[in-house]
Amino acid sequence: MAYFRVSTDRQGRSGLGLDAKREKVRAFLGEGYPPVAEFTELESGKKADRPELRRAIAEARRRDLPLVVAKIDRLARDVRLFLDVLDQGVDLRFAELPELPTGAAGRFMLQQFAAVAELERGLISERTNAALSAARARGRASVAIAAASKKPAQPWPPRPARSALTPMPRTWLRLCGRPWSPRKPQGGCSLAGGPGVHYPPPPPPPPGGEAGHGRPRPSNES
Template identity: 40%
Template sequence: MINVVAYIRVSTSGQGESGLGQDAQRDYIERAAQANGWNIIGEFVDVVSGKLALGDRPEGKKALAACKQHNAQLLVAKLDRLSRSVLHIAQLMEQVDFKVATMPQADKFQLHLFAALAQQEREFIAQRTKDALAALQRRADAGEAEAVAKVNRRTQALEKGRAVADITAANNVRMEKVTSFQVTVKPHVEACLYRKLTTLQAVADCLNAKGLRTSRGSEWNPTAVRRLMLALNLSFDKAV
């Protein structure tokens, strides 16, 4: 029986490119393993762009290490879960043997060929799209009303997409800062609770006495303490 390590990748939006989310990929993998007698010994999931080589992805690196450690092969639902780059696929073939659930009998030559054809088709589509947009822009520049309307709608959609991306990035940065702050202040809250304090105001006074401030630079009050304790899953009855 062949041991395999399952690897799943979804895009940063949480929706798998090509419509393959985590559950769908896992279903493909499990059915292929059952049909071919493969033994799944582990699973790794990345939420990352497919532009990165597998070894540059956090969980992808672990999946490769697991394959080497257990003399196992890598198993993915579709070839593009590994990469959309022929170069990355070719380099990966030098590092590990892998199988694709949707084409379980394909050998290395066939997989390389499929990757090359897929990349070529993407390049053709990109060029056709570029040419079509250039033609549309020329028609708009010439004053064709329908073309002008389409260009305006596309511009608005792109601007909206960029705005959403900017908001998402800003929120991610904010959450990272909040999490880092909470981790830093947690030992101090635990120390206050260790003193058998029983009210939110008492904990606030304890933190203020230590010279600590909230993430916004304010003094602690009962409301701020309550929010922090909820975020850290701390309570008075859990105090040691």
């Protein structure tokens, strides 16, 4: 009889964890492999509610056969649960401990190994919780740093309203002959009218023609 346990659904679906445990049991049983029956369970090692384990123990007692488990921590990671299984009178064998003695000495050694398995479970839990706390702390620190380093958005300066006397650029260029700029003096050129207003003369017409025409007019002289 053989009992296998995996802790996560991923291990159960992939079969990788089960394959490694079956190889241990195969090497332990040798020519006695495969076992009469196999019982596989997907459950945490600290939980006592194990339907497949109960079935395996009952079947091993009914057939008067040893129950083989790959490793001690695959049976349980809780000392009380482990001792409860031992007290049910089933002949337990562990593939990782082929030289384990029988009797009181063997039971004592199994108790020590079960205590080590429980200690390992506690250390794993502590390391996991510490890593999660550190990750949460790093996340909060990263958010705080990012918030502190983010500069507030600078609003765009308001667009100045166009004055009634502010000329349109094209109008100023046409009348004054140069681009208009609010940062440069306009040299007497103004659109407001009145004394002292000076408009530059219009550009001279092209040679041989009148202003506004690009071709010379034909002469009527013969």
